[in-house]
Amino acid sequence: MEHFDADILILGAGGAGLRAAIAAAEAAPEMTIALVSKVYPMRSHTVAAEGGSAGVVRPNDSLDNHFNDTVEGGDWLCEQDVVDYFVGHCTREMIQLEHWGCPWSRLPDGHVNVRKFGGMKIERTWFAADRSGFHILHTLFQTSTKYPQIRRFDEFFCVDLIVDDGRVQGAVVLSMASGEFTAITARAVVIATGGAGRVFRQNTNGGIVTGDGMALAYRHGVPLRDMEFVQYHPTCLPGTGILITEGCRGEGALLVNKDNYRYLQDYGLGPVTPEPRNKFMELGPRDRLSQAFWHEERKGRTVTTPQGEAVLLDLRHLGRAKLQERLPLICELAQHFAGIDAATTPIPVRPAVHYTMGGILVDINTASPLPGLFAAGECSSVGIHGANRLGSNSLAELTVFGRVAGEQAAAFARQAPAAKAGDPAKAAEAKALALLQSHGGGERHAALRVEMAVSMEKGCGIYRLGDEMLETCNTLATLKQRYQALTLEDRSRAWNTDWISAIELGFQLEVAEAMAHAALARKESRGAHQRLDGFEARDDVNFLSHSLAHYQDDAAPRISTMPVKITRSPPGQRAYGALGEQLEAARKETTHA
Amino acid sequence: MPETRSDKTIELRVLRYCPSKDAEPSFQSFQVHYTDDMSVLQGLQQIKAELDGSLAFRWSCRMAVCGSCGMMVNGAPMLACNTFLRELAPGPVTLEPLQNFPIERDLIVTVGDFVKKIESIYPYIMPRQPKTVEQGTYLQTPAEMQEYASFADCINCMLCYAACPQFGANPDFIGPGAMALLQRYNGDSRDGGQQARLDQIRGEDGVWSCTAVGLCSEVCPKQVDPANAVNQNKSKSALDFFLSRLRTENVT
Structure with a gap:
């Protein structure tokens, strides 16, 4: 077995792993960072995120609004101190990405534009057309090549962590090209391996999204938190599950059933307005929209396609020019994978598994209970998504907590004793x-x-x-x-x-x-x-x-509970549409009283 | 995974090569059941799941954005995920690894040299005017974005390298994809690293190696138009050469 000695090891080179690597390189320029990925970094699944990333910028918006949307969207299962930290750091991460070259879509005056997104009260989703994840990933990857101390292990697969003396000391990785093993020792390890959506049949995820990092940590005794919360994205192509971004609805797309009826009004999301308003109808949260589809299907009001039941996402009224500007990838996907011209024909869509809200238990500093082990991004449960993630919070999470993980790993590595591979490897x-x-x-x-x-x-x-x-x-x-x-x-x-x-x-x-x-x-x-x-x-x-x-050897997992950190938003009724608006007004009155 | 098996079949002739077993690559044929919505990638997945688990190929997103699954389909470089079997019927369909690259196994070629080329052209913003995060974003009008936007859409799938006769003849040629990326940064109003990048492509393996065949742009699945990037840099490189002569003459 080969041996490589690093100071910090990062598993996964998608958005979170790359952001962590850059942060670690900047925080501790003297350290060697091993960045391991089972694919070349630009193939990581961050590449497929479409709609955009949250960050408060509008003068009529506030961090409180983003906090409230997120906590309510998560049905009060969010760690509220972590959400406060998160919303307070999203915008600076979006600006940082801009400085690194991310081609955010712009207003005519050259300022960055933001779009509407589901469950968000005010427009705050930064977007790069409908290839936001693609551009974030390529920007981070290309920027990471500036730092010679980041030593990449591209197409290396992690088979296990090295855990000894009660702390993590590295990992054993397999070169996919040669089939040979390398023990990488490191005083701090960051897991940033993404989600696990491929455990479901119909999903939006790439083939690589297999929960590797979650399982690695879990087998070494780190609990997985809130794993029952799996997000169905409401608008995906039937059969393949290819994602049709929420950004479509952010731009004004409508969802109708086989009778051309905007059925979401029957599920507490109305009233209907010609263009969906924030937190109404098509701009409700993903869990509610996916549930509404389930009911429509049982009522026999869906359309039948060769790939199964679907509803229709209507983009026609946006016009070809706007579609080409804002949603070019969607037009391409509809054309190639459904044979549909989105400017003239509604796209059949249905829910598919998209995102794992839960993951490796970590605190606000991305530290897991296993000393030296940190986690960031979809593989982690830092506590911002609760029982339902809002669209555009996950790309922001990658950058906010990817940076935290890189900095914290560097600080930990600085004071930790040398790591060794030994028998566990x-x-x-x-x-x-x-x-x-x-x-x-x-x-x-x-x-x-x-x-x-x-x-x-x-x-x-x-x-x-x-x-x-x-x-x-x-x-x-x-x-x-x-x-x-x-x-x-x-x-x-x-x-x-x-x-x-x-x-x-x-x-x-x-x-x-x-x-x-x-x-x-x-x-x-x-x-x-x-x-x-x-x-x-x-x-x-x-x-x-x-x-x-x-995790329990040779037995089913043991499930326990842990309290939710509630700092300033007591659990309330979660509602959207007209009722949501009423409740919010009432809450405001109470606060002002 | 289709729930009911289609009666329609198509023959996929796949180039196989396992370095520990085979002296040289050879074709193996598989009969694949297909439906009209099935891609070449799904055909390969069916082979791997049901007929031969040892078949090796790269894939991930299956929506033409991760750039993993480029291969030669009936002799032309394509993404397997957005090439459909119905369009290739009745077959047989010949699948080979991307040409101009060394084969590692079956449909998998060596990517590392391509990535090194990308890294060689300083693929990041070297700020024209450095700014702190607290100072906010740079202004960039939609027109300024258009200068580089299409070049930023490159998914690094390497189809253009497989199509490029010049790269085929000289593997050290910087090639269309890296040139597109160079132009992506050189055309960005926030960037000040133009000179450093132009210096990188002045040599014999640089921009002048291109013989303007233009196949790179024809095969690009994302309309990046790398040939245009190469052309722009030929004129910039020529001007740069001329200016550098002037500078030298002024010094002497």
Whole structure:
């Protein structure tokens, strides 16, 4: 096994990992930063984010507004001190990206423009047409090449963390091209490996979004928090799940059912106005819109496509010129993947899994309970999303908490003793090699992956039932057993993607189990976790708390709870549309009284 | 994963090469069931999941934005994810790794040299007028953005390198993608690093190696038009050469 000694190791080179690397390089120029990614950084899934990133800039907006939208959007399951820190640092991160070259869309006078987004009271979403994530990622990647102390390990796959003496001391990584292992030692480690949406069947995520970092931390005893909260994005292409950005609705797109009826008015989001107003109708939050689709489908009011049921996203009234300016990627995707000219024909869309609200438990400084281990971005649960993330808060999160993670890791590394690889590294290599050489029962991992994804969709979908969740838990337990008897078809070392996929599936099964068990244990409905078996209401008496999933060897996860930090926004009724407006007015009156 | 299997099949002839087993690459044929909405990538995924788990290819976003899945489809560089089997029916369809690059395995080629080229042209803002975050954003009008916007859309898929005869003949040629990125920064009103970048492309592997074939722009899946970037830099490089002569003469 090769050995590379770094000061800081960052796993994952998407938006959060790159931002962390740059922050660490600036905070501690003398340190060597190993940046590991299983793909070249510009392939990371940040690339597929479309709509934009939040940051208060309008004179009629305020940090309080962003705070309130976020906490209410999260159905009061957010860490409010963390949300305060977050909203207070979004805008400076957006400006920083601008200085680094991010081509934010502009107003005619040259100032940065912002667009409307779901659940946001005032326009505050910075956007680069509808390729915001793409431009953020490429800007961060290209900027990161300025720093020679960032040593990239592109197309290296992490098989395990090195944990010894009660702290993390590095990781064992596999060169995908050669199949050889390297132990990277480091006094601080940042996990920034993204989400886990691929544990579901229909999803917007790239193939690489397999929850690797979550599972790595989890297996070493770090709890995964709030894993039951999985976001369905309401507007995706049926079949493939390709994302059709919320930015469409931010620009004025309408959602109609098969009768050309703006059905969202039937689900507490009205009244109807010709163009959707902020926090009304099409600009409601993602959980509510996905739930409305579920009901429409059961009422038989959806359109049938060869890829399944759908509603229609109508962009025609925006006109071709505006579509080309603001939503060029959407036009391209609709054309290529649905054969539709968005300027003349509505796009069939339906919900698909998009985002994992939960993740690796970290505090406001991105530190996990395992000394030396930090996490940022979608893989983490720093506490800003609660039970439902608002669109445009995740790209902002990457930058705000990516920077924190880089700085905190540098500070930690400065005072930590030297790291060593030792026996844990050898054990990690041996375990990965055992999988490569195992002769099991002849089963292909691809079959297990499909069964997992179908079961997750059935048990942990938009609406959930106790017995279906239980069935999913049982299926996952069986799949984990069958996983032990896998047979790989490919036993070579160079570019063995059969092997890599099998290790990924092992990660996915852990994460899926954490999701399903946390969901089963939450006997209430909140945000993206909605039950139909007697627990239809939010229950603040018993469940105003985070869930924690704890890994247990050869057993199902143990689920415990942890209190939510509420600083200044007591739990209230969560409403949008006209009722939301009334409640907000009432709240204001109380505050002023 | 289709729930009901389509009756329609198409033959995919895939170039296989495993360095530990094969002396040289050879074709292997697979019959794939397909529907009209299926991409070449989905065909490959079907092979990997059901017929041969050892087949190696890169992919991720499957929506033509991550740039991973470039390959030669019937001899032309394409993204597998937005090339559809229905358009290639009745087949057979020949799939090979991107040409002009060394093959590592099956459809996977070496990307590292391309990334080094990108890194060599200083792909970041060298501020014309440094500003702190507290001073806010730079102003940049939509017209100023247009100067570089299309070049910023490059997804680094390398199809242009596979199409470029000059790169095929000389792997050290800086190539269309890196030239587009150079122009992305040199055309940005916030940037002051033009001279440093032009100095990078003056040599024999630089901008003058291009023989203006223009295939790079034809195969680009994102209308980046790298040929235009190359042309702009040829005139800038010529002017730069002339000015540098003047500067030298003035000094002496």
